[in-house]
Amino acid sequence: MEIVLLRGAAGLYLAATVAALMGIASIRRDFPHRLLMWLLGGGLLLHAVSILMRAVLVGHLPVANFGEGLSLLAALLVGLFLAVQLRGPLLALGAVIMPLAFGLTLAASVVKGGAQPLPDVLRSVWLPVHVLLALLGDAAFAIACSASILYLVQERRLKTHRGRGVLHGLPSLERLDSFSHNCLKWGLILLTLGIVSGIVWAHEAEWDSAWMADPKVLFTMLVWTLYVVLLQGRMTAGWRGRWAAQLTIAGFAAIVVSLVGVNLLGIGIHGKAY
Amino acid sequence: MQHRIVLVGLSHHTAPVEVRERVAFSNGHLEPALRGLLALPGVEEGVILSTCNRVEVLACGADAEQVAAGIPPFLSQLHGLGDDLLQTSLYVHHDREAVRHLFRVAASLDSMVVGEPQILGQLKEQYAVAAATGSSGRVLHRCFHKSFSVAKRIRSETGIAEKAVSVGSTAVELARDIFDGFGDKTALLIGAGTMGELCARQLMAQGTGSLMVANRTFERAIDVARELGGMPVPFEKLGRYLPLADLVIGAAAGDDFLVRRAQVEEAMRERRHRPMVLIDVAVPRCIDPSVHALDGVYTYDIDDLEGVIAENRGARATEAVRAEAIVDAEVDAFWRWFESLGVVPTIVALREKLEGIRQVEVERWLTALGPGCDPRQREGVERLTRSIVNKILHAPLTALRSHQSGESETFYVDAARSLFRLHGAPAGDETDDEG
Numbered sequence: 267m268e269i270v271l272l273r274g275a276a277g278l279y280l281a282a283t284v285a286a287l288m289g290i291a292s293i294r295r296d297f298p299h300r301l302l303m304w305l306l307g308g309g310l311l312l313h314a315v316s317i318l319m320r321a322v323l324v325g326h327l328p329v330a331n332f333g334e335g336l337s338l339l340a341a342l343l344v345g346l347f348l349a350v351q352l353r354g355p356l357l358a359l360g361a362v363i364m365p366l367a368f369g370l371t372l373a374a375s376v377v378k379g380g381a382q383p384l385p386d387v388l389r390s391v392w393l394p395v396h397v398l399l400a401l402l403g404d405a406a407f408a409i410a411c412s413a414s415i416l417y418l419v420q421e422r423r424l425k426t427h428r429g430r431g432v433l434h435g436l437p438s439l440e441r442l443d444s445f446s447h448n449c450l451k452w453g454l455i456l457l458t459l460g461i462v463s464g465i466v467w468a469h470e471a472e473w474d475s476a477w478m479a480d481p482k483v484l485f486t487m488l489v490w491t492l493y494v495v496l497l498q499g500r501m502t503a504g505w506r507g508r509w510a511a512q513l514t515i516a517g518f519a520a521i522v523v524s525l526v527g528v529n530l531l532g533i534g535i536h537g538k539a540y
Numbered sequence: 541m542q543h544r545i546v547l548v549g550l551s552h553h554t555a556p557v558e559v560r561e562r563v564a565f566s567n568g569h570l571e572p573a574l575r576g577l578l579a580l581p582g583v584e585e586g587v588i589l590s591t592c593n594r595v596e597v598l599a600c601g602a603d604a605e606q607v608a609a610g611i612p613p614f615l616s617q618l619h620g621l622g623d624d625l626l627q628t629s630l631y632v633h634h635d636r637e638a639v640r641h642l643f644r645v646a647a648s649l650d651s652m653v654v655g656e657p658q659i660l661g662q663l664k665e666q667y668a669v670a671a672a673t674g675s676s677g678r679v680l681h682r683c684f685h686k687s688f689s690v691a692k693r694i695r696s697e698t699g700i701a702e703k704a705v706s707v708g709s710t711a712v713e714l715a716r717d718i719f720d721g722f723g724d725k726t727a728l729l730i731g732a733g734t735m736g737e738l739c740a741r742q743l744m745a746q747g748t749g750s751l752m753v754a755n756r757t758f759e760r761a762i763d764v765a766r767e768l769g770g771m772p773v774p775f776e777k778l779g780r781y782l783p784l785a786d787l788v789i790g791a792a793a794g795d796d797f798l799v800r801r802a803q804v805e806e807a808m809r810e811r812r813h814r815p816m817v818l819i820d821v822a823v824p825r826c827i828d829p830s831v832h833a834l835d836g837v838y839t840y841d842i843d844d845l846e847g848v849i850a851e852n853r854g855a856r857a858t859e860a861v862r863a864e865a866i867v868d869a870e871v872d873a874f875w876r877w878f879e880s881l882g883v884v885p886t887i888v889a890l891r892e893k894l895e896g897i898r899q900v901e902v903e904r905w906l907t908a909l910g911p912g913c914d915p916r917q918r919e920g921v922e923r924l925t926r927s928i929v930n931k932i933l934h935a936p937l938t939a940l941r942s943h944q945s946g947e948s949e950t951f952y953v954d955a956a957r958s959l960f961r962l963h964g965a966p967a968g969d970e971t972d973d974e975g
Contacts, residue, residue: 420717424717424718424838425832425838427840427844429847429848429851430717436717437720438716438717438718438719438720439717439718439719439815440718440719440720440815441720444720503812504812504813504814505813506812506813506814506836507813507815507835507836508835508836509835
């Protein structure tokens with residue numbers, strides 16, 4: 267049943283992808299956008315119910331395997347995207363975010379194994395705190411990355427003096443740039459809190475210090491440093507535009523590598539679960 | 541026979557400006573002209589449209605030929621022109637085609653610049669004059685209100701009005717791809733000639749935060765700056781003001797570039813690489829085109845603008861096809877209503893209505909009686925009720941028929957429709973068109 271719901275959500279995300287692309291290409295802006303919001307809302311609802319069912323079944327936040335983790339990440343991504351739209355619509359981002367959400371959800375519904383017990387080492391109240399903060403951070407970085415991708419597309423079009431063509435609904439460079447910047451800030455705050463919660467957890471659980479050499483931890487520190495440097499450059503050295511967009515995308519690429527690499531290979535403490 | 545709608549007019553498609561300007565009505569002259577129009581034989585309702593691109597007379601009467609024949613001499617006399625001058629320019633549309641023409645005009649599908657928004661306002665004004673004069677009656681009233689709602693619908697459902705087709709608005713449109721809004725932006729106008737001033741005016745109309753004006757003769761810069769609410773800056777010190785400008789309009793032709801690459805590079809550093817848009821409308825160009833290669837700098841010259849304008853014209857044409865489909869559907873809807881106004885459809889509707897009532901009542905009676913009703917009884921009731929209905933209908937139907945094609949046809953049809961509440965003509969049905 268959860269898998270059916272999850273696939274239903276994936277289907278709606280795919281439809282939302284099409285709607286977002288229509289939104290970019292269309293001259294009429296109202297129709298696909300309203301449609302997109304409904305598809306997103308519907309998809310998220312199915313998705314949330316699916317996660318909830320699994321949570322009730324296993325009795326904790328369902329992150330005991332890779333599929334569950336992907337599913338949660340996709341739901342947080344869509345939720346955050348919807349929340350961002352309420353503050354100020356920037357639906358063109360959906361053209362990047364929705365395929366990503368679709369891919370993640372589909373992958374989750376394919377690899378999602380049966381319910382399995384949580385390893386003892388992870389049984390803690392810190393599990394949901396740490397995981398949710400870290401994943402929300404990842405979602406914020408994903409949205410920042412999507413804005414940066416659209417920035418590069420729009421910038422390339424403007425620099426080559428091409429007409430709008432099918433890219434009719436792309437937002438302005440300024441909007442994309444400042445939006446990406448804001449997402450980065452929030453992402454960094456969430457990621458930092460996620461890291462801190464992880465440290466506190468490790469301290470409370472009195473793990474030996476081997477966790478610090480965990481590949482995921484090392485990779486995350488690398489990503490964190492990159493984003494700090496980028497934000498610092500933005501705020502003091504006036505980094506913006508193309509260079510900032512490229513760095514933002516690079517940062518997210520590193521996150522994807524750490525996600526896929528560490529969790530698929532199952533190394534270290536993060537490899538034990540999501 | 542029922543009322544007919546006739547449209548006689550000329551426009552930029554059929555008449556040169558020398559003719560149009562002689563036929564155009566100025567403000568005060570519209571009311572007497574409308575009264576004169578109503579005095580023409582056979583004309584029962586009339587509205588005159590007059591803009592710089594068209595003069596059109598929309599009239600309604602029983603005899604279409606008579607109405608159409610009366611209007612050209614009426615126009616010629618009114619403006620003191622020879623009959624043959626207008627003969628080649630005038631076109632005549634009847635009925636559906638007349639309605640379609642009005643809808644197309646209102647939606648700016650027939651305009652010189654397709655999609656321009658002014659025409660609807662002009663139409664509304666001149667219709668208001670006709671309504672106040674009392675020259676527009678029930679048919680034209682509905683026809684015009686419908687044309688307004690069609691125009692609105694086309695505006696919101698198609699992209700016909702979205703594209704810029706002037707240099708100034710195109711410059712703004714291009715800059716919109718880079719800037720989120722203009723409220724916090726500063727524009728620098730270099731060269732305060734006619735073209736430059738026009739561009740700057742459109743920029744300010746879009747809500748640009750502030751404006752600096754530089755011109756070779758400083759006095760002119762002061763004048764234009766005062767006029768547009770900007771600040772004059774010295775022409776020799778352009779480089780110093782460049783970093784402040786988010787948007788530069790270059791409109792001063794000269795032998796050499798006025799804005800050079802080194803200056804822009806320096807300006808970008810000072811601006812901490814906030815993006816900058818430079819639009820060069822001068823021929824020969826006054827902004828070094830190589831600055832476009834700099835990060836965060838976007839330049840457009842007059843050819844780029846023309847390209848966008850041409851592209852937008854094309855896009856408008858595509859949207860116009862969608863708009864025509866909407867017009868078609870709306871003309872059909874209007875025509876269904878219009879046709880229901882005649883005597884024959886009214887008689888049919890009246891018969892149907894009473895027959896419906898009769899059948900319902902007979903059924904009810906039969907049901908109340910239960911199964912104990914024999915066929916002869918039933919037959920008797922049918923005959924009785926039918927005969928009552930026919931007797932009641934006799935007088936009104938005779939009256940309607942005798943006034944068919946007469947002067948008071950509309951009056952009787954209206955009366956019959958509202959007394960018997962026949963569909964298609966509820967009282968005040970025009971009010972749903974205009975919000």
